[in-house]
Amino acid sequence: MNGAGVGVVVELKGITKYFGALLANAAVDLTLRSGEIHALLGENGAGKSTLVKILYGLLAPDSGEIVIGGVPVTLESPRAARAHGIGMVFQHFSLFDEMSVIENIAIPLDGAIANNALRRKVSEKAAQFGLEIELDRPVHTLSAGERQRIEILRALIQEPKVIILDEPTSVLTPSESESLFVTLDKLKAEGASILFISHKLEEVRRLCDRATVLRGGRVVGATDPRRATAKELATLMVGEGIADLNPGAGGEPGAPMLVLDGLSVAPETVHGITLDGIDLVVRSGEIVAVAGVAGNGQSELYNAISGEGGRITGGTISIADRAMNRASINDRRKAGAAFVPEARLGQATLPQSPLSDNIVLSWHATETIGSPFINRERLETVAQGIVRDFDVRIPRSDPVAAHLSGGNLQKYIVGREVKRMPGLIVIDQPSWGVDARAARHIRQTLMDLAAQGTAVLVITQDLDEALSLADSIVVMRKGRLSAARPTRTVTRGEIGLMMTGGARATEGAS
Amino acid sequence: MRLVLVSRRRISRQRQFATPVVALLVALAIGGLIVWLMGRSPWRALQVFVIEPLTDPWALQEVLLKATPLMLISIGLLFCFRASRWNIGAEGQFLLGGICGGGIAILTHGMSGFWIMPLMMIAGMLGGLAYAAIPAVLRTRFGISEILTSLMLVYVADLLLDYLVRGPWRDPKGFNFPQSVSFSDAAVLHPLFEGGRLHLGLVLALVVAAIAFVLFRRTLFGYAVAASGDAPRAANFAGFNEARITVLVFLISGALAGLAGVVEVAGQVQQLRPGFGQGLGFTAIIVAFLGRLTPVGATLSSVVIAVLLIGAESAQVSLKLPYDLTRFFMGLLLTCVLVGESLDRYSLEIQRERT
Numbered sequence: 001m002n003g004a005g006v007g008v009v010v011e012l013k014g015i016t017k018y019f020g021a022l023l024a025n026a027a028v029d030l031t032l033r034s035g036e037i038h039a040l041l042g043e044n045g046a047g048k049s050t051l052v053k054i055l056y057g058l059l060a061p062d063s064g065e066i067v068i069g070g071v072p073v074t075l076e077s078p079r080a081a082r083a084h085g086i087g088m089v090f091q092h093f094s095l096f097d098e099m100s101v102i103e104n105i106a107i108p109l110d111g112a113i114a115n116n117a118l119r120r121k122v123s124e125k126a127a128q129f130g131l132e133i134e135l136d137r138p139v140h141t142l143s144a145g146e147r148q149r150i151e152i153l154r155a156l157i158q159e160p161k162v163i164i165l166d167e168p169t170s171v172l173t174p175s176e177s178e179s180l181f182v183t184l185d186k187l188k189a190e191g192a193s194i195l196f197i198s199h200k201l202e203e204v205r206r207l208c209d210r211a212t213v214l215r216g217g218r219v220v221g222a223t224d225p226r227r228a229t230a231k232e233l234a235t236l237m238v239g240e241g242i243a244d245l246n247p248g249a250g251g252e253p254g255a256p257m258l259v260l261d262g263l264s265v266a267p268e269t270v271h272g273i274t275l276d277g278i279d280l281v282v283r284s285g286e287i288v289a290v291a292g293v294a295g296n297g298q299s300e301l302y303n304a305i306s307g308e309g310g311r312i313t314g315g316t317i318s319i320a321d322r323a324m325n326r327a328s329i330n331d332r333r334k335a336g337a338a339f340v341p342e343a344r345l346g347q348a349t350l351p352q353s354p355l356s357d358n359i360v361l362s363w364h365a366t367e368t369i370g371s372p373f374i375n376r377e378r379l380e381t382v383a384q385g386i387v388r389d390f391d392v393r394i395p396r397s398d399p400v401a402a403h404l405s406g407g408n409l410q411k412y413i414v415g416r417e418v419k420r421m422p423g424l425i426v427i428d429q430p431s432w433g434v435d436a437r438a439a440r441h442i443r444q445t446l447m448d449l450a451a452q453g454t455a456v457l458v459i460t461q462d463l464d465e466a467l468s469l470a471d472s473i474v475v476m477r478k479g480r481l482s483a484a485r486p487t488r489t490v491t492r493g494e495i496g497l498m499m500t501g502g503a504r505a506t507e508g509a510s
Numbered sequence: 511m512r513l514v515l516v517s518r519r520r521i522s523r524q525r526q527f528a529t530p531v532v533a534l535l536v537a538l539a540i541g542g543l544i545v546w547l548m549g550r551s552p553w554r555a556l557q558v559f560v561i562e563p564l565t566d567p568w569a570l571q572e573v574l575l576k577a578t579p580l581m582l583i584s585i586g587l588l589f590c591f592r593a594s595r596w597n598i599g600a601e602g603q604f605l606l607g608g609i610c611g612g613g614i615a616i617l618t619h620g621m622s623g624f625w626i627m628p629l630m631m632i633a634g635m636l637g638g639l640a641y642a643a644i645p646a647v648l649r650t651r652f653g654i655s656e657i658l659t660s661l662m663l664v665y666v667a668d669l670l671l672d673y674l675v676r677g678p679w680r681d682p683k684g685f686n687f688p689q690s691v692s693f694s695d696a697a698v699l700h701p702l703f704e705g706g707r708l709h710l711g712l713v714l715a716l717v718v719a720a721i722a723f724v725l726f727r728r729t730l731f732g733y734a735v736a737a738s739g740d741a742p743r744a745a746n747f748a749g750f751n752e753a754r755i756t757v758l759v760f761l762i763s764g765a766l767a768g769l770a771g772v773v774e775v776a777g778q779v780q781q782l783r784p785g786f787g788q789g790l791g792f793t794a795i796i797v798a799f800l801g802r803l804t805p806v807g808a809t810l811s812s813v814v815i816a817v818l819l820i821g822a823e824s825a826q827v828s829l830k831l832p833y834d835l836t837r838f839f840m841g842l843l844l845t846c847v848l849v850g851e852s853l854d855r856y857s858l859e860i861q862r863e864r865t
Contacts, residue, residue, distance in 0.1 A: 019516070280653040308746055330749035337745070347743040350736075360733055361748040 006254070007033040008070075009085070009193045010055070011159050015064035024050040026217045027064070032162055032193045037184060039204040040079055040197045042214035043237055048197050051214070052164050055195075056088045057081035066446055078177055079110075081500035087155030091166040093147050097140040101133055105154050107292045109147070118157075124155050129183045141154055144293065145176035152183065163187065164195045164212040169203060173293050174463070181207055199436075201230040213237055234436060245468060253471070254284030255321075257424040257455035258305065262315035265304045273297035273479045275304060276317065280457075280474065280481060282424065287446060287456040288484065289470035291463055293499055297479040298459050299342065302428040305457070306339040307332050320423055327450035330365035336423030340430065342415055348413045356383040356385070356398050359416060367420060382419065390415035391441060407438025415441050431465060443469050463495060513771050515856040525854050530802065533846035534814070540846075550829055558828055559821035569820060571707045575778060579604070579770035581715035583794035584801065584808040585722050586766030589759040590804050592726070594739035599645065599660030601669035603638035603764040607771025609671055610637030612782040615697035615775075616679055616690055626696040631772050638768020639761050641667065645678035646760035656680025656760075664791070679782060680827040689783035695808050699777040711773035715809075718766060722805040737758060767791060793819075796844050800852070815840065 012030040016023075025047045032038055032432075042048045053059040055066065057075035065072050066141060068084050078088070097106050102114040105122055119135060126132050131149045139147060148168060157163040161359040165184075184194055184207065197450045198204050204211060211225040213236040221236045227447050258280070275297055282288045303309035305317065307329040317324045319335045329339070339362070345351040349358045356379040363369055370378060370452055380398060387394055390410045395403055403413065410430070417425060421484040430446070431439035446469060450456045459476075460466050466473050467487055475482040482498050538560070542552035563569045585601050590597040611634030618626050645659040672688070681691045699709035726732035738745035738755045745752065770790075779786045797815050801807025822836030 138845060306747075307749075328749050329747065333749075341747055343743065346741040347747050350740050350744050351741060357733075360730070361737070364730055364733075365749060369730075371730070373724075374730060376728075392673065 007035065009034050009068070011065075011067040012051070012055065013065040013067065015051065015066075017047075017054060019050075023217050025054070025061070026066075026213070028217070028219055029286070030212055030219075030369050032195060034161065034191045034193050035188055036209040037188055037194045037196055038149045038206055039208035039211040040195055040214065041199065041201075041204060041211050041237055042170060042297065043199065046214040046237070047217040048214055049166070050217075052166060052195065052197060053086070055081070055162075056086060056164060056497060064173045069417075082160070084157070084400050085161035086164070087158055087160030087162070088164040089151045089155055089166065089168060089169060091168070093144075093151055095139045095147055095150060095213055099139060100136050100138055101142075101150055102135040104139055104150055105157060108154060109157065123154055129156065129186050130179060131156075131183060132328070143171065143176075144171040144295065145179075148172065148176075148180070156187075160192070162193045162195060164197070166197045167199075168196070169198065169200060170461075171294055173499045174492065177203065185192075190268055201225075201233045202455065203232060204233070217443045226421075229498035237436065243442065245447060254285035254453060256281050257494060258317045258321055258426070260281040260305070260315065261316055261318075263312065264314035264358050265300055265310040266313050267300065268303070268309050268311075273300050275300050275310075276479045278481045280484075282455040282457045283457050284423065285450055285453045287450045287458060287470045288459070289466035289473045289487075290476050290481070291466040291473055291499065292458040292461070293497060294461050296476045298428070298476055300479070301476065301481075302341065302459055304338075305426050306337075306341070308339075308341070324406065327360060330426065333362070333366050338417035338420055338422035338425045340417055340425070340427040342428040342432070344409050344413060345402055350402050351402035354400055355384075355387070355404075355412060356380045358401055359383060362416060363420065384397060386412055386415035386419060390418075390445065397439055405435075407434040411438055411441055411445075414445055415419065418445060418449060422454060424457070425449060426457045426459075430458060430460065433461065439465070463492065465493075467492070512860075514859050515852070516859050517856055518854075526802075527759040529850040529854055530800070530807070530811075530847060534843065534851040536712075536850075537839070537843040540842055544838075545831070548831070550831065555825065555829060555831070558825045560817060562824065563698070563817045563820045569824075573813065573820050574708060574712055575814045576819050577812040578711040578715050578777070579774050580788050580794050580797050580812040580815060582711075582718060582770035582773065583767045583791055584797040584812060585715075585719055585805055586770075587798045588722060588726075588803055588805060588808060589735060589762045589796055591798055592739050593735045593755055593759045594742075595646075595649075595756055595759050596657045597642065597645070597760060597763050598657055598662050598795065599642070599662075599664050599791070600763065600767045600794055601787055601789065602660070602664035603641045603767035604662075604771045604774075604791040605667040605671055605787050606641040607634035607638040608767025608775040608782065608786060609667070609674065609771070610634050610692065610768065611772030612693075612775045613679070615693040616782070619691055619694055619696065621694065622696045624696075626694075627699070627776070629698060630776060631769060632827035634768040634772030635765040638764040638766070639769060640666075641766070642760040642764020643757070644768070646757045650756050656756075667782075668787075671782065671786075675782050675784055682783075687783075690781045692781045697776060698780050699773065701708055709773075711777050711779045714769070714773065715812075718769075719805045719809045726805065731758075741745065793840070796840055799844060800847050802847075818843075 008031055010032040012028060015025050015028045017025040027261065028051055029478050040048050040051070050059060054061050057078045057080050063459065066075060073084055075084065102119060102122065106118060122135060131153055133146055133149050138456060148171065169179060172180060196208055208225050211223050212219055213221040214309040215237060225233060260278045260280040263275060263278040267274050273296065278301065290298060290301065300310055304312065307327060308440055312325050319332055321335050322335050324332055341347045356376065359379050360369055369375060383398060386392065390411045392408050392415065394408065401409060430442050434442065443465065446456050446458065458466070458469060470487050472484040472486050473490060473495065475495060477499060539643065542556065545555040546552045563573050583604055587597060587600055611717065614626065614630045641663065644663060645656040648654040648659050649656045676688045678691045680817060681689055684725045697712060700710050702710065712847040715820055734745065734750040734755060737748060738750055742752065775782060775786060793815060797811045798808055800811035818836055818839060822833055825831040826833055
């Protein structure tokens with residue numbers, strides 16, 4: 001032993017990892033003790049995922065040492081990591097949709113089949129840690145929370161000493177998160193060591209005993225999250241304080257810009273969601289947020305509003321008082337709408353085209369870009385204007401879209417649409433995968449836009465974002481939309497209930 | 511120890527221009543090695559394959575004549591390939607162009623008039639266009655892979671040509687050879703200058719290349735084609751209609767292959783006979799990729815491939831090297847170019863096994 005102290009299960013010493021010239025981890029030290037929940041905090045790109053991939057044997061460090069139980073080890077594969085008692089629950093589930101729960105648990109166990117012995121063992125674990133689930137249900141019939149239970153059971157069945165959870169609550173409703181926390185507390189009481197990766201500061205403060213904060217691949221702090229404030233943690237993560245949002249003047253909303261009246265849309269794919277009788281009004285000068293757990297029809301709603309996909313089977317959609325049921329996305333743009341889709345690369349932009357070229361995508365139908373010959377000088381001037389006005393950090397002049405970080409590209413995309421001065425902007429997941437500073441910038445931009453009289457519809461999975469940004473909030477669940485509630489009067493608990501269907505989420509649906 | 515490909519953070523522009531040249535040199539070196547292993551002098555082979563076709567005036571004209579249909583077809587194919595629509599059947603559209611243009615020549619046999627040649631060209635373009643429309647419509651209406659349908663239609667076109675020249679269009683005075691009458695004067699592309707062999711076809715090809723260059727560089731249509739190939743969802747976000755682009759790129763590609771067919775039968779062959787296509791429609795696929803899917807690149811690589819084709823003909827005679835060696839060499843060249851393109855984007859690194 002290296003005198004590391006009592007109960008140390010795993011020690012990472014001086015872990016360094018390069019990707020080409022990019023330094024992903026710089027001499028990172030991390031100690032995990034038994035019976036603790038240890039938070040690994042950091043922004044996107046801070047090096048959290050790289051570090052846990054190294055610990056789980058998916059990546060090899062360029063230098064540094066992994067010590068398990070006092071012995072230096074080499075983890076050349078996840079199998080080796082599991083043999084050393086390290087289990088992992090991924091953010092994106094690795095499950096076979098068409099197979100049953102028990103079959104999915106059996107697959108990664110070497111040589112195991114879904115026999116009675118395994119069933120008994122799984123049932124025992126499930127009962128012990130509050131992870132009840134029907135073992136014979138096919139996975140595609142399960143909710144995200146239930147799928148995560150499979151992943152956790154899969155890890156637990158191998159009796160791990162360390163369990164890594166990568167952003168486990170990002171796909172869960174508030175109540176599902178609560179029951180996950182109960183499970184984690186039980187595991188901790190049993191002496192397991194849990195590495196909890198998150199950027200949600202509130203839950204880290206509630207749950208975790210210790211926190212290690214990464215920034216730019218380096219450890220910038222190790223604190224007791226229960227004693228630090230969320231603001232202090234955020235400051236550690238991003239390097240300096242982030243200002244609060246300035247709400248706009250708060251004038252009365254004006255005329256309706258977007259009206260969905262009983263809109264029903266057939267799913268685009270077999271496992272897609274059917275939109276069923278959606279009613280929604282977004283007025284000039286107001287921000288409406290669509291909250292909800294991912295995969296409840298939000299993408300379908302965005303596509304139906306933008307005209308990018310989906311077949312309308314009932315009801316109407318109108319933009320600026322014009323019927324738009326059969327209109328193309330460009331007809332909708334001509335009516336004053338602007339759209340920011342969920343996927344930044346490959347949908348909102350051409351990844352390998354320069355920023356100036358990417359203006360054409362959403363501008364060609366409504367703005368002057370040159371005809372018959374595209375005016376490249378004008379595009380470059382516009383691109384420079386967006387970069388300047390929206391604080392887009394670029395590595396060099398007019399780079400291709402793929403060379404921008406997520407946050408900077410999103411600022412650019414939002415800026416591109418804002419420059420068109422739209423009467424309505426629909427934005428799907430504005431700050432997904434975006435660092436805190438850029439997220440704040442984007443939210444402030446949307447608030448300013450609303451203050452100038454634009455109707456803003458934000459579709460988001462981030463409840464904090466919905467609450468901090470919107471004037472009113474609606475909840476999407478299983479392809480239905482709740483009635484709008486003013487953000488000032490609604491509580492998180494109420495929204496949580498609406499997300500899970502605990503209350504009568506859809507009024508009028510008996 | 512293992513080799514890994516590491517993504518480059520920046521793709522340098524100099525590299526992008528240097529890569530095809532380096533690839534060509536590497537392919538020449540490997541080809542030379544093969545020739546040496548076959549017991550011939552690689553220097554002599556280089557002379558016959560590359561240097562003579564480029565220095566001898568007669569051979570240079572032959573090279574440009576061979577390059578003409580390759581340019582026309584490959585520039586048409588750029589539209590499809592830029593849009594990630596895989597038209598593998600340019601050979602069939604090329605044959606149909608020749609059949610339709612040649613059909614006009616046969617129908618107007620013995621007549622004269624300045625209108626015959628333009629009519630042949632229009633007929634040839636329409637023939638290639640209509641033939642390319644088949645896989646395009648099958649894809650947009652029924653979701654059938656255009657790769658298979660366009661390829662299979664090549665064989666149909668081949669057999670149609672066979673039938674015509676053995677049946678209804680056979681030259682009555684042709685001693686039962688499967689070939690049509692020799693075209694009249696008005697249906698033949700004449701040399702541009704006295705004693706030469708170059709005809710209007712090359713001029714047409716260069717004009718087409720210039721137009722394609724402007725379309726891709728400066729117009730919304732070229733942008734939409736490239737966008738729909740690079741990122742279909744982004745093209746959808748921009749409101750570019752996927753089905754319309756599919757049909758348009760196929761029509762352009764088919765019309766240019768059809769024009770190439772007319773140029774070939776009216777310029778080189780001056781009659782219809784089986785196999786006038788010589789597989790140039792397939793070779794043009796290599797040309798398009800060798801030219802990195804740009805009009806300038808396709809124009810230059812048409813000449814490079816034509817040099818090899820002409821060189822191969824004389825290598826057969828003077829070095830007794832098999833003609834198949836040329837096909838092998840073209841494959842080698844394409845492989846080198848594709849490897850070079852990957853190395854533009856990724857660097858090869860040796861990773862030591864962990865200790």
